[in-house]
Amino acid sequence: MHTENDEANRAEKQGIFLKMDDVGRSGGAKYDYLLFDLDDTLYPLSSGLNLSCRKNIEEFMQQHLHIEESEVPRMCLELYREYGTTMAGLKALGYEFDNDEFHSHVHGRLPYDSLKHDMVLRNLLLSMPQRKIIFTNGDKAHAVQVLNRLGLEDCFEGIICFETLNPHHLEPVDCRTSDDQMVIIERTPEGKANSPILCKPSVEAIEAAIRIANVDPKKTIFFDDSARNIASGKAAGLHTVIVGSSVLVPGADHALSSIHNIKEAIPEIWEGEGGQQLEHFIKSTAVDTVILA
Numbered sequence: 001m002h003t004e005n006d007e008a009n010r011a012e013k014q015g016i017f018l019k020m021d022d023v024g025r026s027g028g029a030k031y032d033y034l035l036f037d038l039d040d041t042l043y044p045l046s047s048g049l050n051l052s053c054r055k056n057i058e059e060f061m062q063q064h065l066h067i068e069e070s071e072v073p074r075m076c077l078e079l080y081r082e083y084g085t086t087m088a089g090l091k092a093l094g095y096e097f098d099n100d101e102f103h104s105h106v107h108g109r110l111p112y113d114s115l116k117h118d119m120v121l122r123n124l125l126l127s128m129p130q131r132k133i134i135f136t137n138g139d140k141a142h143a144v145q146v147l148n149r150l151g152l153e154d155c156f157e158g159i160i161c162f163e164t165l166n167p168h169h170l171e172p173v174d175c176r177t178s179d180d181q182m183v184i185i186e187r188t189p190e191g192k193a194n195s196p197i198l199c200k201p202s203v204e205a206i207e208a209a210i211r212i213a214n215v216d217p218k219k220t221i222f223f224d225d226s227a228r229n230i231a232s233g234k235a236a237g238l239h240t241v242i243v244g245s246s247v248l249v250p251g252a253d254h255a256l257s258s259i260h261n262i263k264e265a266i267p268e269i270w271e272g273e274g275g276q277q278l279e280h281f282i283k284s285t286a287v288d289t290v291i292l293a
């Protein structure tokens, strides 16, 4: 169980968001923060990454966990529904595997070539006066790869990813013996080795991301292509936008068939509290993206 203190301590230790000076950053905008999902939100489902990802998960289950081929598709779907991600479900069922090994198998061979630089989205993001943060269930390497391929690697202040919400359970600790030889041992910090994986759509994961990013949910818009993530985002107090759908889903304040339509659908992002346009205040400089892991 992740506690509020754990998250606050981690964010403080990382010293990233807590030190950021938000005063005046958005120049009186209605919203101060934008929280973006990555996959199928910043690029369309038609890229084929989603389908490949699913195939790779199924292959991992057969090859590494020796699950019967005929069982795999049904299990995948049920675990995804029940636990948020198939990976979280496999862990909850007691399957033991290395998280990094899973991620490299599932994401390492994705057809990233199908993602191209998106200058339209880049210009939109850089013109938004708010602090922008990525919040993905994916791992760090995948998030960096996708952002680089899209040409958006410097458009966000931070990335909250799998490693952020699920820090390694086993940490090396150095212990010196009497003759001062270094011995590396592994320990289980705070008895968390078997704690469940924290990921969307759990409200707890979204609340953890809100704390780590140090944002005010009432001043934050959350973009995601998953209806259940949107429902949880709303439960956590965020303003919500379902992406990749032209119809509203429960808990969504806006629906965007493509992220490219953001300016037409939500002009408030570029407006101040009094309704004035903020664009002339905006400094369109790119920032270094920090990975919170």
Ligand SMILES: [Mg+2]
Pocket: 037, 038, 039, 040, 041, 224, 225, 226
């Ligand atoms: Mg997504």
